[in-house]
Amino acid sequence: MDCAICNKQGRVVYEDAEIMAILLSKGIKEGHIAISSKKHVNIISQVGDETIAKMYILAKKIAGAYAALNTSSFNIVANNRSDEEFHFALNLIPRSEGDNINFQWNPKQIPPEQLGQIFDMIKAIPINPVESKKTEAKQAKKVEIDADGQEDNYMLNQFRRVP
């Protein structure tokens, strides 16, 4: 597959059996480091809880090294896409004044009633319990077996277009 992360296009900053960090040769900016699972997945739901935790800790460790680029500012951006070639990653991007990167959105005004409705809709769904090693393995198996109509699949389809 033509995946810049799987092909390690750039320099390997960190690698172990599950996760890796690649300084990308094609990035949003110099110093852009993609932190990802080694397994090629498209969305965060396909990454195990322990693996996602490791990715966040790795981001913290690596962001500390950006001091060498004379900056202490950085962004983390992670998008989800069901595009098969898309590799879910925490994108760590060092920032400096006047670097012409803009991640700033225009805040929207939402009527209080609509805000209340949205709150109720999200709050109504219980938070999934944190996966232990065992349940993680079980779930991975289950998804493989019931590939049709399973929730992971639903989430993937949900993201067909954006971002």
Added chain:
Amino acid sequence: MDNCPFCKIISGEIPAKKLYEDDSCVAILDIYPANPGHVLLLSKTHHASYLDILDPDLVNIGVISKKIGENVIRALKPDGLSIFVADGASAGQRAPHFILHIIPRIENDAVPLDSKKQAVQVDSIFEKLKPSLKDIFPDMDYDNLEKTDSVKEELKVEPKQEDKIEHKQEIKPVQEPAKQKKEETDDSITLDNIKDLFG
């Protein structure tokens, strides 16, 4: 912190739409969202920077960001989902408190989190980072890691399967040095011992 509006939200002094709360984080609905359903995940303890969050809290915040992201998807069925952190003024951080943004995405929503990628310098940047990276990951053998991009591009040769396997074996687990550090900072978590937190 006394004057931090987000600490006041966490303590309940300022009302907010709290979606979730545990020992390390609080999730609230953003009232001025990038898109409806935008959730702010706040560290429960006051920290301005991601880098100051203690490792066990960050482990939990990472997992909860996934769980809440999943629930936003289930509840609102958006076209996509983005996670965003701004750390430092030049990264656009405005709040004095650590915030992880979970943003449902809508097609053509003009939320600028999909910046175009371009060819950028790698070797000179890597050389600058290398001394710090060697301190952080003492077991990574950077000098002997292949330069994947330039070398491969030039030769236009797919690496042989055997090469890949050999390469893997050369990388030693990152364990011992981190253990030594553990005595100094009790909260620190190595990438290897994270698994102990997941039963």
